[in-house]
Amino acid sequence: MTIAEQAKPCRVAMIGQYGIPAAYGGVERAVEELGAELAERGLQVTVYCSSRRAKPLSLYRGMQLRSVPEIRGKFLGKLSQAGFSSLDAIFRRYDIVHFHAMGPCVYAPLIRLLRPDVVVCSTIHSRDDLFEKWKGPARWFFKIAAFCAIKVPHQVMVVSDNLREQVKVEFGTEATVVRNGVATVPAHGQAEELDRWGLTPERYVLAVGRLVHEKATDDLIAAFALVSTDWKLVIVGEHAHTSSFSDAVRELAARDNRVILTGSVYGAPLDALYRHAGAFALPSRLEGMPVVLLEAIGYGLPVIVSDIAPNLEVVQSCGPGHRVFRVGSIRALAEAIETVVSNNHDECEGAKKLRDRVLKEFSWAQAAAITEQVYSSCLRR
Numbered sequence: 001m002t003i004a005e006q007a008k009p010c011r012v013a014m015i016g017q018y019g020i021p022a023a024y025g026g027v028e029r030a031v032e033e034l035g036a037e038l039a040e041r042g043l044q045v046t047v048y049c050s051s052r053r054a055k056p057l058s059l060y061r062g063m064q065l066r067s068v069p070e071i072r073g074k075f076l077g078k079l080s081q082a083g084f085s086s087l088d089a090i091f092r093r094y095d096i097v098h099f100h101a102m103g104p105c106v107y108a109p110l111i112r113l114l115r116p117d118v119v120v121c122s123t124i125h126s127r128d129d130l131f132e133k134w135k136g137p138a139r140w141f142f143k144i145a146a147f148c149a150i151k152v153p154h155q156v157m158v159v160s161d162n163l164r165e166q167v168k169v170e171f172g173t174e175a176t177v178v179r180n181g182v183a184t185v186p187a188h189g190q191a192e193e194l195d196r197w198g199l200t201p202e203r204y205v206l207a208v209g210r211l212v213h214e215k216a217t218d219d220l221i222a223a224f225a226l227v228s229t230d231w232k233l234v235i236v237g238e239h240a241h242t243s244s245f246s247d248a249v250r251e252l253a254a255r256d257n258r259v260i261l262t263g264s265v266y267g268a269p270l271d272a273l274y275r276h277a278g279a280f281a282l283p284s285r286l287e288g289m290p291v292v293l294l295e296a297i298g299y300g301l302p303v304i305v306s307d308i309a310p311n312l313e314v315v316q317s318c319g320p321g322h323r324v325f326r327v328g329s330i331r332a333l334a335e336a337i338e339t340v341v342s343n344n345h346d347e348c349e350g351a352k353k354l355r356d357r358v359l360k361e362f363s364w365a366q367a368a369a370i371t372e373q374v375y376s377s378c379l380r381r
Helices: 026-040 077-090 103-114 136-151 161-171 191-197 217-224 243-254 267-275 291-298 309-315 330-342 344-361 364-380
Strands: 011-015 044-050 063-068 096-100 119-124 155-158 204-208 232-236 259-263 279-282 303-306 322-325
Touching: 011 026, 011 077, 026 044, 026 063, 026 096, 026 291, 026 364, 044 077, 063 077, 077 096, 077 103, 096 103, 096 364, 103 119, 103 136, 119 136, 119 364, 136 161, 155 161, 155 364, 161 309, 191 267, 204 217, 204 267, 204 291, 204 330, 217 232, 217 243, 217 330, 232 267, 243 259, 279 291, 279 330, 291 303, 291 309, 291 344, 303 309, 303 330, 309 322, 322 330, 322 344, 330 344
Parallel strands: 011 044, 011 096, 044 063, 096 119, 119 155, 204 232, 204 279, 232 259, 279 303, 303 322
Antiparallel strands: none
16 A cells, blocks of 8 residues: 555655746756656645745645745755745644755754654755855855755655765765656747747757856857857856856857857747757766756757766767767867767667657656655655
């Protein structure tokens, strides 16, 4: 018997995301898809959202949404929202409180202390404690957050084998791998959406992600400058409180009129950018399990990725439709782009085969099934 089949539905609170419908990053996308699948399986899922960012909805895809305040600021935004969410959760009748991402997990001890009857779980989506943008006291805070995310919850979940190994080696904790799934953008964008950027379908390389050091957007622009082509490079994303890095990216982009920085794009326009791209690039220096890569593969795009472990966990090897280059090597990245651009037909054929495999191995239904098993095991204990 699953916990959804028991007489009393299992009540789950999700804390750590800005809000849904997802419009901010991989964590929000993961929570939306996972929460919707869990609700479909009969669990009562409540997702905490920022009153400043989330749409004024009470029910979405079977999930209850609760709005809490958020204090603006680079460091205080998600941290304050997670704090208000945790305080609210203490006074509500949840069976499980599920924290997402490392930072919000600093409140996990509060739940364990004041609500010993509640199961606390965490999902680590990436090594936030290693992000370049955190300096001084903020870096020490994330070291504490990492400890709280891994040592305090009843059960720790991670989104990749690589993260599971890191958690085991560095903290001595066994974690359960719950991989992200493939879900395309929930809107349909027509080719006319591209007109605002002057794009021709299938004649541009797309990159989606915040303008932060870990995404290596600077390397991507530098590598594209070495490629002789009339294709364009389209970079979708916001600065995410990294003004010095994003300023450097803008300066690089200004030197090449083929590079387009769109800023934040959501809904139908984003779907159109994915749907009509010629290829997708993810040159990241650090990832957990990149949702954008899975989504690009779901669209059937040839992908160009760095050889970090989470990317290799998805594409496995280098070949037509999935070109892999050595992380940090601008020359190798340029060669990979050149290969995809100059032989795009064969690359698209290879991308179709990659898509077929990834759709079988990475699904939100499977992620929900494993998560429900984790919940059930914790509740029995």
